[in-house]
Amino acid sequence: MAYSEEERSRQEQQQVQGQYEPGTSLAKKDLFDLEADGGGSSRGQNARQKADWGTILKLAFQCIGIVYGDLGTSPLYVLPGVFPEGIKDKEDILGVLSLIIYSIIIITLIKYVFIVLAANDNGDGGTFALYSLICRHAKVSLIPNQQAEDKEVSTYKLDLPNRRTKMASAVKSSIESSHVIKYFILFTTMLGVSMVIGDGILTPCISVLSAVGGIREAVPSLSQDVVMWISVVILISLFQVQRFGTDKVGYTFAPVLVLWFALIAFIGIFNFFKYDPGVIKAINPWYIVKYFVKNKKDAWISLGGVILCLTGSEALFADLGHFNIRSVQLSSCAVLVPSVLLAYIGQCSYLRKNTKDVTEAFFRSIPKSMYWPQFVLAVLAAIIASQSLISASFSIIQQCVALGSFPRIKVVHTSAEHEGQVYVPEINTLLMLACVGVTLGFKNTLTIGNAYGIAVTCVFVITSSFLVLIMIMIWKTNIIVIIIYILTIGLIEVIFLSSTLYKFIDGGYLPLLFALIMVSIMFIWNYGYRKKYMYELEHKIAVETLTDIVSDERIHRLNGLGLFYSQLVHGVSPIFTHYVSSVPALHKVLVFVSIKSLPISKVPSEERFLFQRVKSGELIFRCIVRYGYKDSTKDQESFQEMLGNQLKEFIREDIKGEDMQRELELVDNALRDGVVYLMGEGEVMAANGSTWIKKLTVDYLYNWLSRCVRQPDEVFLIPRKHLLKVGMTFDV
Template sequence: MLQRLGTDKIGYSFAPIICIWFAFIGGIGVFNYIKFDPTVVKALNPLYILKYFRRNKKEAWISLGGTVLAITGTEALFADVGHFTVPSIQISMCSVTYPALIFAYTGQAAYLRKHNEHVSETFFKSIPDSLYWPMFVLAVLAAIIASQAMISGTFSIIQQSLSLGCFPRVKIVHTSAKYKGQVYIPEINYLLMLACVGVTLGFRSTARIGNAYGIAVVFVMILTSSFLVLIMNMIWKTPILFVISYVFVIGSVELLYLSSVLYKFDQGGYLPLAFAAVLMSIMYVWNNVYRRKYYYELEHKISQDKLKEVINDTNFCQIPGLAIFYSELVQGIPPIFKHYIANVPALQSVLIFVSIKSLPISKVSVEERFLFRQMEPKDQLNVFLCVVRYTDVRNEQETFETMLIEKLMEFIRDEFWFSQRENSAEQNGETLEGESENKDHVKAQVDEERRLEAVDREIEAVEKAWRAGVVHLIGENEVVAGKGAGIGKRILIDYAYNFLKRNLRQSDKVFDIPHKRMLKVGMTYEL
């Protein structure tokens, strides 16, 4: 429930608790180290690792899966770079987190040297009696707060996937104007909550949850190392011997841990792989069909000549008003418009085709938000194409409709002054070549007055259409597999994609359109 406040506010409220937590576990660790057995530092000698494996063999190899849980959480550092600066993560990790954990584990090891019967509950047994209940409360709070790294990391990954067209449409709320990576996604937040409750009820055991977490952590490390090898080769141009050495040393250690955690695959380890398979399936289905649909619209978009032919058709009538037609196509008029006018041979006097594109930044300035282009010929058509660059339409104080029309009228005026500057530049060049300056000046003045009158008429037409009423036309595209498609393509399009689309946020909720002036236009695409 607190995620909507933003990462920075949550961080400020959680920071004191986490600082107290690290101070307590580090202090208790130092106390136990001094009190019970300071000679435990001899365990840093790598020789003891070899003796441990020689003595326990297979059991030692299996125990690596439990040992890896001591470093869980470090994989979240990479995901959290989107929410926090790199120096802040480096400073907090090296000066607070790492020393406190080393002290805590060293103190627990010293305690176990004297009380090896408490190995299954070392943490609470090693706490002095006077600090037991404060530490119990702190441990519960720290366990809750520890999930914050995973939650904020998930928001960042979903946002990046969405900007690449690899994830279904969700609402992204930028919670900070200062840091562009701090986002909140309500749908994902509540899905995470349900998943956590479901996993807890399903496993009912920290051991099984630990097995699942272990596989997730080791896979993250291996993937990170693999990407690092690509960066070393392609960006840093590292000598091949260093790359091979890195792969041999780091890769062998990580693969050893991976083989250990996979041993417990059937004891809960399958969960992260199942989650990954589900998410990859969703991303593949969405990206594949979304691209097919976009290319279909691009191939079947309405040309400028066809649009002019439709407008000038004697059977087609224009009515007062302004129509805003929403589409995902940026580079022209979508084929669904042809379907609309074939069934409804009437259209408003001013038409704006709007394509809204979400950007992965906290805010887009009003000056850079609307990109307009007018269809030719301008004296016959009041048809405009508009790309709207937004973060979240519903965050704005002023209604989207008002801002769109006001910016359209600004665009018409700016186009006139821009053309005036171009004409002046051309005339200056011609004058230098020796033509009559007076004639050019009179002709330019007449042309300027005519264009100014045309601009005034165009703006007046837009205002008149606005006063007559605005209709929001939303293209609802249904996609089906084409005739003769194989069973795989039918499952992909007819069932998987359409199932995702039916359960997404609808367009009217994304654009915050008033229902009384909204008209949905449906069309089926055969892909």
């Protein structure tokens, strides 16, 4: 269908104002300059269909093996962390048990299982999923690459009206108009990601050390150094098997953890009836009040140990992409929470009669006849607990790389069936070295627990902060409900955070130091990436200039298809004019290719390519290739074939008659003659007059990172023998 210039102008204006319905044709809009408003509705629905109960039960079983290892092994080390100097009064045990019970119910069950899981990004979870969800409903991204057509992608879900309430509209406007808020949200996202990766370092250390330490119950002569070295060997072995992929490593773990949960629940019930059934009084939250009134500051400090019972709660959300909400909710309510609570109740019942055993509470409370089976299971469960956060770290880094917030490193997709399962060799090596270093440096779980608590509580607070923003801006939640959430769950998490920060000197500095390093790398890369993009955007080639260039008779036209790669979405990169001045030759069919990451998890393959003709009658096109942050870049032959097919489909829709047949034949001939990849290689340098901080960041740190990581042609698997590069310096 043809549109007049007046009609096209009207549609574009309505689209910017949020009035135009995205279901109608937008094929004629100018992709060079038009940006879309973050709101509006979409015909897209969640791509994940509701599963039947058979599938849900299967996924719920797999959840146990992939997600719950960290939460399930927390009884190994929580109570020793709460009472590092021993139990002074048996009544304190009831207060601590009550704290543990209500912490698990409020944070793990209510917050994560029943609230946070609803804030998923088309079925995917984690800090970056929250960030991408916010970016989709407001112009929060610091790189202006939004396009109206992106909302046509079926997984680009925007269900709610943009300005249903004044509060949502006011918050959205405030965010979009403030660069400070945009930077703060990006920095907070990076901090949350860094803390989750910090969990990926500390979880293996504390879990394996706690489990292996149990052998001293059977062999008291073993020193802590021997336990430490055994743990190091296990950790190194664990990271060596990561290359085989989550699919092979993780799915065999579910039966082990099912048995683990069954045994800790059984032992908890056994100890409850054998030692002191009176601990059931801890269900009364008044014991928490009595505990704080009696112990005051010491009770507040002990919260740094209590928080360890919640480690792994974030994994319920971060690993959601492998499962679905119902499966996580079912397995959490039926297996995880009851088993863990029974384990803590049993331990506290045992400690009421054996207060001196608190440093080895878990293994001392095991019946002698069950010691060795439980010890073996503990070691296996500790390894599994480590696996869940290691896999989550790989997925998070993949998201960061795709959205331009982390240097380009190798991401290996380990499963042909599950694209979300990835292995990142460089991060695996980094995590292994860090885990070994922490284990050798701290040697015991008490100091590691202090570090662990800060990482966990920081992620909790960041997730809650984003969740409140989503409640206001996207869900349009009643203000009273939001206030209740802040004054209950939010306040509890802030109190936990204050307690863990008190132990900053005693190991708590470790995750903050690691986060500082990670955030610095991410921010430097993102800063250089944005400066380069903005330079290209500000100096982009206008359509008229591009038309003049390709019409110049002095430019020699070559047989074949030329693909000119650029990260610029709006317009053509100034590198193109630099290329033409150096090599005055262009292919008869020329496509300007821009690789774009959308703030969604996946883009359907049939919606990946977005074409526009640059000049009527000429075989020169613009092509935006859209990926979600969990999409894998396919091999180049497959990509080339898909691009060729989509280009021909665009020609069939764009023109008719003899002209269509002629152009299709020319495209087929060009594909047979061969594809040449043209790519700009721009070096970013700080402009004259820049501050020394900017020069240090851009000239040295960003460029050093650029040289150390994979180059764009490696990322997109472009064959070197068909690649032509042209260099250019960007003064930013």
